Amino acid sequence: MADLLLVEDEANARRILALGLELQGHRVTTCASPEEAEACMKSATFDVVLTDLRMDGRDAGLEVIRMSRILQPDARVLLLTAYASAETAVLAMKQGAFDYLTKPVSGEALAAAVERALFDAVDDRDDTALVATQAVPVADGVDDDGILIGESEVMQRVRQRLQRAGQSQFTVLVSGESGTGKELAARYVHACSTRSTGPFTPVHCGAIPEGLFESELFGYRKGAFTGAEADRVGLVEGTNGGTLFLDEIGDMPLSAQVKLLRVLQERRIRRVGDDRERDVDIRVIAATNRDLEEDVRQGHFREDLFFRLNVVPVHMPALRQRREDIPALARAIVRRWSEGRGRLSDSCLKRLMTLPFMGNVRELENLLQRMLALSDDYELDVPLLDEMYSGLQDNPQISLQAMHDADLNLDTWLEINERQLIDQALLKTGGNITRAAEELGISFRSLRYRLKKTGQGEDQE
Template sequence: MSSASERRSHIDAAVLIVDDEADIRELLELTLLRMGLGADAAGTLADARALLAEHRYKLCLTDMRLPDGDGLTLVREIAQHHPELPVAVITAYGSMENAVTALKEGAFDYLSKPVSLEQLRALVKSVFDLPKRASESRPVGASSLTGESPTMLQVRSMIERLARSQAPVYISGESGSGKERAARLIHEYGPRAAKPFVAVNCGAIPENLMESEFFGYRKGAFTGADADRDGFFQAANGGTLFLDEVGDLPLPMQVKLLRAIQEKRVRRVGDTAEQPVDLRIISATHRNLKELVDQGRFRQDLFYRLNVIELRMPALRERREDIPALVDALLGRLAQEAGLPVPRVDAAANAALLAYAFPGNVRELENILERALALHGGQCITVEDLHLEPREEEAGPHGIPGGGVALERESLQDYLDRVERQAINEAIAKTDGNRTAAARLLGVTFRSLRYRMERLGMKE
């Protein structure tokens, strides 16, 4: 029988296989060869390091247990020295802790032994689609995230990195902060973009229907099941399943969800056989999942399985400098959808928006602008058109800090300085005088905060 190197003599080695079991290496090489891909194989960590030093690969498949080390060490080394190289780890059946650890360290995905060739092919196809998608223009439109604040630049950079991975992502943040939009961007930037993105509000499904909604059912499984039906997992097969408000799942469903995620298989209600599913899980909630775990209302093992990588979406009040750009973008889209000219927002209305707390975040800003667009009487949106909700301790005639009377008594710059001074004082008070933390809370750099304080005559 010809050797692996002879079988791929006319095919460049695109994949590095690292496994101490010769039969596993042979199986993986043959599968890749049938896909038109050549592979180099290494039985030890030392051999893998030598091959990585000599060749460039597009994918690395490594076992977690090696004679002279472990796959986790290789994952870390590749992340440090070859960050462009995706790594998938092969774990023993039931060793999900190892897989989760590897994903946290930067692994692209994982396979469980015995290796499913169907899952292997799906993983390889997703990896080799990445270079093509990376050259395509980034999606724009409803799912884009507007803002150039340091906080949002960091969020977008994180999304770019997450798109190249298949690791489960947990998105935290307040209601209206853009969690679903971030999830859609992770999907759209990644290799699964051509496949479905299925968003599920876990809090909106009656508990007695959850299993059939998530996993589907067979005809005759229960009264009213007059035909086979797929669930959310089957609908998202090949793509991404976004579980919004995952903290609202009841404990019995959490057990079933954990098993489906770990085994990458689901069983429809009334069926005897399981179906393999290939999808990425992204979850989100505005609640504190760790607190729910401590209270016994959310399974710890599911929490760690979902929270492999966390993406925190900032509240709008933490990135106030993005408000003008958001106003322009949202007004432009809303006006286009309504078939109306884009109105101008006057200085006082802009100042009021900059000072407003936005408890409902970007979603609330969009609602405010949509209402103002419908109600404004001319070519300009004024403070009165915004109908902002006042805060009890500082409500004025126009529902803005200091009210309309204050605007009449001071210049716009004085008004903005007063609002900025108040925001800085509040942030410093909330962080017990820690100015580095206060700068982070305000969405600015520490140097920027010091400059602003000096300009406003505020003492260090």
Template sequence: MIKPQPILLVEDDQAQNTLISAMLNAANYQVYSAFSVEDAIVTLKSHADIELIFTDWKLGNLSGMDLIKYVRAQQKHIGIVVATAYGSIEHAVEAIELGADDYLSKPFQRQELLLALAKANKANQLRLANQQLSSQISEQNQLVDIIGHAPCMQKVFQRIERVSATSATVLISGESGTGKELAARALHQLSNRSKQPFIAINCGAIPENLAESELFGALKGAYTGATQDKLGKFAAANKGTIFLDEVAELSLNVQTKLLRLLQEGVVTPVGDTKEHNIDVRVLAASHKNLQQMVRDGLFREDLYYRLNVVPLHMPPLRERQEDIPRLIEHFLKRFSQQYGIEAPQLSSTLLKHLLNFNWPGNVRQLSNTLEQFVLLQDETELKENLTNTANSAQTNALFTLPSEGLNWDEFEKDCLQQALNREGGNKTQAAKLLWISYKQFLYRLEKHNLN
């Protein structure tokens, strides 16, 4: 049996109220009767499940118009039908303008009433669907929105806005957790490719022997285990945007194929002899110093310049501490909505801890911390975790930076010279002593004129 639909009937004439109630009950409505606007408002407050209202125009000192104004002012998604004994077109127009979904002129037939209510019910369902869609879109936008009012973040926003409409390749730098993928998604969303695919790839998570086929595709039988043609990520992102996170992890061989794609707009799947044209915007990111990797021979110089058409640096959270309060508010709201939990209140002491913490893991660490707090709502545990993290960072430090700072170039030069002296001038052993590659060691010797 279909569950009766709740409806509020507002009619101040006792006989009419009883008659219309009987009609609605017979049509499988659960009727709540009211005899004035004041009664109707009280009923609405006590019965949140009401989805429809059928109200008379004239209701003592107030009218159906007053009830419509109240309902729409409360942003309640309720279908409304107004009945009037006068058949005035002015009343009908006013009712519709104020937010009624339909109107009836008295006297009316049972079928007319049911059709008007069906129309109002459909209009109400459309409003609810639009609200849900808007909420989903808003949530998606929140996921790609980058929050920040600090001057360094304003520069980020300005650059994203300036280049998003183009197809220029962008190289996003920054520490882990600073929001490099958020920046990439914002660039995609604001571009004319926004309705096309956005594919994000963590290059460091792809096994080196599979990276080429994963990115550029492969033909059936191209390698052991290739039982069918494989569509590469670049082909899957055709007409859209591809985001190569941790691009520094790609092997030199894959870097060569990526350079070819950037230069000529073509890909060649593994096992294929033909080049295939492709239209894709490439965004790349790395927390490593790619310029240093180029000097060390670990990253192709020509590829670096092809990727670094537009550089975009995401600042660490410690450089924009004025944004922390806004981020806290954002994450508390986001996670409380996500888990259906009332957002916890932060004490002044806890807020001070959050504002003074260094956040080595940047925005990602702040997000994870507040997600845990929303779920557990244990302020003591959160404070202990922050304190332990800070103490651990100090304990694990191999070197304590002097309070007055230091001259890095002189410090590095001194370390190189000490390593050479200790190993009797043997550069290979001196490089091992400093835990750097031989090429890196030679580069630094030349940099400090120690050759």
């Protein structure tokens, strides 16, 4: 529960917005003008200030933003406007607004924006909690698996955000390519949270048939359908006091999305065939390798559920975006799979840093496992690495089954192969873009465009 100040001159809009925020459990103080807002700010403390832009024929919302910076410096300000433009947004941000929302704004979008603002406030002022998390033991296997190891700037930011997310109860949406460690990021959040002693329940949304989603998630009563011979507790109810991890949330059917939204809103579930509701106390972390915003635009994913999940967004970087972490990752993986007996030569580590690893850490781990299996006395060097890696590249598994096994769609599969070919050309030419373009049979401009499109351009600047 948070204390909110709502500044809106239109009475009906003020009443509706306040009611929606109160239903979310917040305490809401309303006022109709900047002058009333100033009096409220002088007499009470607020966590979030929500203000309309246009009031009394002028951009009075900007006055409220400036006022908040002085009277409520710790509050986050959300601007509500029916006159949104790029210029308005830039000006509002410069004045100190946290975010802006375009009217008419849905209840879900408003609730999610408030939660993001509250998380940002905690993120900004609760640095002592962050220091404390450094001593919190993380879940077994997180660092041993090598996924969250790394001192690159991007990984330090990711770990910091995950640690701070663990100190809150907000929903987290972890995005990233396959193999970047989204589940282990979720386990890290769980381990850093007050729920660390409770269950962590992973659910792969793409592995449950659509017709079984409701019974799997919410359970059922005896006799609810043919074969229901006894009461069964669902995954949500069985996670009480812990964290429910919904992997590949983009694969969840629309019918199940509606029911999940209700759980997030009301923290209650109803088993299939039951006539009573049950309270549940869970924290939800979702993950996806898809562009959920595009799925929302295409009508494949509910917008209100997206807002509910995307309160604390965390993006797991691709391995090619943190190549400096490869040596530490490789050593950790080899140590784990060889029980401490494996050794990587310096030249082998340098060679690993040049490989594309489009399958990310998962591909790195698979490659090192193969090398350990065929090595002499667990000594890993360049000749063995080249033999293993070239063997994989010379015999590509370009098949529908291979695409399904990798849990990818056609666009992602083609993008990965494009990236691999570009990386091979750059590797062969020592990073020379002009010669790499010649190897690929395309123009210099075309290669530069493709490098930018696939996120590889930063490495070639």
